[in-house]
Amino acid sequence: MSGEEDSDPLALHDVGVVLGGRPIVRQVDLSVAAGEFVTLLGSNGSGKSTLVRACVRLLPLATGTVELFGTSIERFRDWRRVGYVPQRSTATSGVPSTVGEVVMTGRLARRRYAGWATARDRRAVREALELVDLAAREGDPVAQLSGGQQQRVMIARALAGEPELLVMDEPTAGVDQHSQEILAGVLRRMLSEQTTVVMVAHELGPFRTMVDRAIVLRDGRIAYDGAVPDERDHSGDQHHLHSSEPVDGAAVPPEGVWP
Numbered sequence: 156m157s158g159e160e161d162s163d164p165l166a167l168h169d170v171g172v173v174l175g176g177r178p179i180v181r182q183v184d185l186s187v188a189a190g191e192f193v194t195l196l197g198s199n200g201s202g203k204s205t206l207v208r209a210c211v212r213l214l215p216l217a218t219g220t221v222e223l224f225g226t227s228i229e230r231f232r233d234w235r236r237v238g239y240v241p242q243r244s245t246a247t248s249g250v251p252s253t254v255g256e257v258v259m260t261g262r263l264a265r266r267r268y269a270g271w272a273t274a275r276d277r278r279a280v281r282e283a284l285e286l287v288d289l290a291a292r293e294g295d296p297v298a299q300l301s302g303g304q305q306q307r308v309m310i311a312r313a314l315a316g317e318p319e320l321l322v323m324d325e326p327t328a329g330v331d332q333h334s335q336e337i338l339a340g341v342l343r344r345m346l347s348e349q350t351t352v353v354m355v356a357h358e359l360g361p362f363r364t365m366v367d368r369a370i371v372l373r374d375g376r377i378a379y380d381g382a383v384p385d386e387r388d389h390s391g392d393q394h395h396l397h398s399s400e401p402v403d404g405a406a407v408p409p410e411g412v413w414p
């Protein structure tokens with residue numbers, strides 16, 4: 156299938172990923188529409204990171220297909236349309252670069268030719284740093300920043316590429332409250348501009364009211380795909396979510412479905 160303007164930014168069919176001979180992700184079917192904010196929840200080891208890494212081609216598929224904007228991932232070349240924020244532990248450790256340099260790497264997929272950054276590149280970097288409230292740290296080595304600030308650098312890096320689809324792997328893990336609120340503000344703005352967001356999360360925190368849909372993985376399979384219940388409202392319609400074990404405080408699970 157060739158890329159078409161009205162195709163979903165992300166569509167998975169029967170996706171399976173095998174790591175070290177073990178099936179980690181199994182039979183995942185999932186479509187994410189333009190402008191949607193989807194969170195991926197599930198207990199440790201349920202396969203969330205593996206799934207999003209396969210979606211940005213960091214891991215190969217054992218079965219099934221992934222399409223980005225209507226193009227199969229094997230043939231997809233338009234990576235400037237996709238932003239990815241990796242899990243924090245792998246993000247900036249050992250990188251001696253400055254904040255500005257790291258964020259500038261987010262522009263690389265947009266550069267037509269190798270060469271110096273253009274005025275537009277520099278402006279995009281500055282704006283992304285302003286959005287995450289780090290403009291004053293542009294010339295500082297990333298290593299001098301706190302963990303939460305480093306995570307904001309990685310988010311700015313993805314934003315600098317002006318992606319239409321933003322995939323984030325636990326951007327708030329171990330991040331202070333101030334950084335979480337800054338990220339919530341950034342996402343609110345991106346969603347108002349129709350950016351599509353897929354976010355692996357442990358806690359919804361300030362994002363709860365913004366999320367359109369929660370996907371819960373259990374043992375590599377989708378165990379729930381639906382609305383996020385209001386914290387106080389455990390009654391109601393098709394999203395009737397009986398109170399039982401919260402998923403890492405993220406949401407109240409429907410009986411027999413959530414991990």
Ligand SMILES: Nc1ncnc2c1ncn2[C@@H]1O[C@H](COP(=O)(O)OP(=O)(O)OP(=O)(O)O)[C@@H](O)[C@H]1O
Nearest residue numbers: 174175177179197198199200201202203204205206
């Ligand atoms: N390279 C690998 N080889 C073999 N197994 C792996 C590899 N990478 C991850 N796994 C295993 O895959 C399973 C799922 O890991 P994954 O990181 O996708 O889970 P997760 O849901 O993101 O967990 P967490 O919330 O802890 O980040 C785990 O059991 C993990 O040990």
